[in-house]
Amino acid sequence: MAVTVVVVSGPIGAGKTTLAQGLARRFGALHLHSKDLLRGHGGDGSRRALQDLSVTRDRATGGRWLVEGVVAALPGQCLAVSSRANKTSRLITVDAVSSKAQLDGLRGRPGLRVVHVHLEAPEPEQALRCAEPDTFETAWAHPAERAVHELASLAELVVDTAKVPPEAVLVRVASRLGLYGRTGERLVDLVIPGLHGDVDTRPLTAQLAPHYEVLLRLGVPDPVPLREELEDAFARRHRVLIESAGTMASVCLAATGIAPGRVRRIVMVCRSEGPTFNWVGLREAASLNGPTDLALVLAGDLASTNWAARRFDQLTDAARHHLEELERVAGAPVSFLAPSPQARHLIERRPW
Structure with a gap:
């Protein structure tokens, strides 16, 4: 069975990390941060520097840097799983993808079942949630951040987190992934x-x-x-x-x-x-x-x-x-x- 990779996209403050943490806590998903993968390529801690580096790495690798980092972070035999036993499947959350090239790189990798979830929220709500309010305007205006909004049309599930509470977002995503099993199975x-x-x-x-x-x-x-x-x-x-x-x-x-x-x-x-x-x-x-x-x-x-x-x-x-x-x-x-x-x-x- 392929490794299931939940790819989360969305603007600043949309609730991406909250969803990834919920999948990790409730279903044992491996939570991978794209910013940690970027820091492995020399990025410092500022959001603006990481945005610049993301664009640079996309141009240099065609977006493949993200999937390469994800695969490198997986346990050794994670991709060599049996199709006969559900218990051997793995769940990974990538928090977050910021370009179509990164998404295409993940979708094109053999052995990965990619499910793309896009979260969105109105700009005032994003600003309230942002952990770095002083830099929100600058980060929000960056071309990499602006391009994130275009990913909504590519997602299997789009959720407005200003209207849906975090626990409901988790239930909707888990249901899309089939993590609750089939309700009619007599077990x-x-x-x-x-x-x-x-x-x-x-x-x-x-x-x-x-x-x-x-x-x-x-x-x-x-x-x-x-x-x-x-x-x-x-x-x-x-x-x-x-x-x-x-x-x-x-x-x-x-x-x-x-x-x-x-x-x-x-x-x-x-x-x-x-x-x-x-x-x-x-x-x-x-x-x-x-x-x-x-x-x-x-x-x-x-x-x-x-x-x-x-x-x-x-x-x-x-x-x-x-x-x-x-x-x-x-x-x-x-x-x-x-x-x-x-x-x-x-x-x-x-x-x-």
């Missing part, structure tokens, strides 16, 4: 106790956990991940398994801040002793949670006659008939079975 599976919650869900969770990148256990002292951490996991297409101590899937999702549209499967864990089973409770629990699968723990007489079963086809006729009725009442298949409460590994009916 979350829930494990919840059915009926009155008097069943141990831990054996099922332990068996399923290796299939997931993220495991949340609600109802234990461990802190729930921040919404941003979950968003990052979804952006990487990481699968999430949630084990809930409560018996309602909707409450579980509200506690974690996960949208229902993210949920792929809801596994409801039940314990059954056969004739004394609470059929009314099962129906109510299924109606509230809409399980896609059931995990059943056999107890009592059913456990004593089926404890040695290692496959579904080894169950007694009575047990099979009981499972079939459970499935009809709950409207979901029994996908996992513990032949006794002491069983530490559940039988899987189909690959998970």
Whole structure:
């Protein structure tokens, strides 16, 4: 996957550095300052001198000095990334580009996916934000600064930061980059106790956990991940398994801040002793949670006659008939079975 380079352009005081810092803080982007790259070519600290040097370097290199500086600043293997794993991609912010030649140099470099964002603001607002108000007029009148305004027509996204607050600018840019992932991807599976919650869900969770990148256990002292951490996991297409101590899937999702549209499967864990089973409770629990699968723990007489079963086809006729009725009442298949409460590994009916 190509390295993503967010190229920010815009006049003095438009909010370029604020955006770059936001991408670095929230998404771990590498923040590169063009002024630092210019200082490597002998520029002193004044804005006017850096503007002059930018124009000089553009003429001498056709604008390639910027992309050469960006590539030199990247980690050694940053351009040699795998197209098979999102986690190997990199995010770079260039703060800022000031000419079409610089932009063309970045766009023409193999291995870079360039996204150009142009920020603008009215001149009075720029003057108020400028860190060097005494030199603003001089810097603003420089040909290099005047040429920046022409870059708006080349950008994928143009934002007026006088009308849009910094956090909204960050959200718009991150959405353009696809950093939040696809909202409709169903990456979350829930494990919840059915009926009155008097069943141990831990054996099922332990068996399923290796299939997931993220495991949340609600109802234990461990802190729930921040919404941003979950968003990052979804952006990487990481699968999430949630084990809930409560018996309602909707409450579980509200506690974690996960949208229902993210949920792929809801596994409801039940314990059954056969004739004394609470059929009314099962129906109510299924109606509230809409399980896609059931995990059943056999107890009592059913456990004593089926404890040695290692496959579904080894169950007694009575047990099979009981499972079939459970499935009809709950409207979901029994996908996992513990032949006794002491069983530490559940039988899987189909690959998970």
